[in-house]
Structures are given as C-alpha cells and as structure tokens.
Amino acid sequence: MxxxxxxxxxxxxxxxxxxxxxxxxxxxxxxxxxxxxxxxxxxxxxxxxxxxxxxxFLTESFADQIETLEGETPAAQLLTLIESYLWPGEDDTHEEFRTALLEIKAQGPYNERFRDELTEFDRMLHGRIRSLLEAGQADGLVRDDIDPDETAEFVVTILNGAQTRHVAVGYAPERTYAMLETYVYRQLLVDDADVDRLEVGLE
Known part of the structure; x- marks a missing residue:
C-alpha cells in the first residue's frame, strides 16, 4: 500500500x-x-x-491483527479474538465508527459491493474462529463432539448481534464478553482440560 x-x-x-x-x-x-x-x-x-x-483495508487489517493472538492455548486466543472484536478501541472515535459501520451494514441488502466486502469480513472471522476450535481439538482441550464450523457460525452471529445491540440500544459489550467467556469454558472445553483458568481468562 x-x-x-x-x-x-x-x-x-x-x-x-x-x-x-x-x-x-x-x-x-x-x-x-x-x-x-x-x-x-x-x-x-x-x-x-x-x-x-x-x-x-479494515478487513485486511483485522485479518493481520487476529493472525497472531495473545494466549497460551487456542481457548485463550479465542477469547482474545472475541475481546478485540467487541472492544476495537476505547475512545469516542471508535464508538462513532461503530455507528457509521452499522449504517454501512444496513446498505448491504441494496448494494452488492458493500455486501461482498462485508461477506468477506464475515468469512474471515468465521474461518479464524473455526481454526482455533480445530486447533483446540487437536490439542485435546476442546471437546471432540462439537462441530467447529457450526460453533464458529454461532459465535460470529453472537458477535455481530452484540455489535448491533451495542450501537442501537447501548447494550454493554462487557456483558456479551462475559457470556461468551462462560460459554467457552462450560460448553467448549473438555471437562478435564488441563487449562489454567487464569490463562483462559475466567478468573
């Protein structure tokens, strides 16, 4: 560039x-x-x-950002990804951008180019979450009976809904993060997973 x-x-x-x-x-x-x-x-x-x-540009930047995530385990890295999506920044500019981005998303049904760009971002986010879940299964930390593709679809849907809800009605992203954090630990990790709760981010 x-x-x-x-x-x-x-x-x-x-x-x-x-x-x-x-x-x-x-x-x-x-x-x-x-x-x-x-x-x-x-x-x-x-x-x-x-x-x-x-x-x-934003899709490429976010793809670079989530390629290398903090955390010792795939579960910890997944929570880092979720956090980075829910909190792209702390200042007012980022809040204003979320509102503007929601306006752009609303054009998706009417603007094929916008829809293509948004679809690519959605696909990239889904793919990264799926790869983390697959890595967790390979490491024996994520349950084998969960479908990484379907679970990634669920998490992406929650994240997109949380973003819209935050902009539209001021719903705190911290609450969404807390629920997803609990979901990761209780529903995705194996019962005897050797994962430090501090590392996964649950304490």
Missing part, C-alpha cells in the same frame, strides 16, 4: 467517524488529509469507491 493510499484510508476513516455514512462527502475526506478533493477523485471516482476500499 502506498503512502497516499494509506493516508486516504486514514482520512476516510476519520471523516466517516465524524460525519457518518449518510452525510459523508468527498470534501469531508479531503479535509482530513493533506490531499485536495481533486486528488481524491484522481484515485477514487466517488465516495462509494473510497468506502469500498476502506472496508477492504
């Missing part, structure tokens, strides 16, 4: 947080960068093209 592209992605992110999807203009993005509006149009034909690129 070039310095210009990186700068434009950061500017689009900042402008999206500040103005939201519906009100966002190319000039708003230019105002967040050192580039002119004409330069933006040279690289991207429209606001939509910039937003498509931003979603692709």
């Amino acid at each position: 070039t310095d210009t592209t990186d700068e434009l992605m950061e500017a689009t992110y900042a402008a999206l947080c500040k103005h939201g999807y519906a009100s966002l203009r190319m000039q708003d993005i230019a105002d967040e960068s050192s580039k002119s509006k004409a330069t933006l149009h040279y690289h991207y034909e429209s606001k939509q093209e910039l937003l498509y690129a931003l979603l692709d």
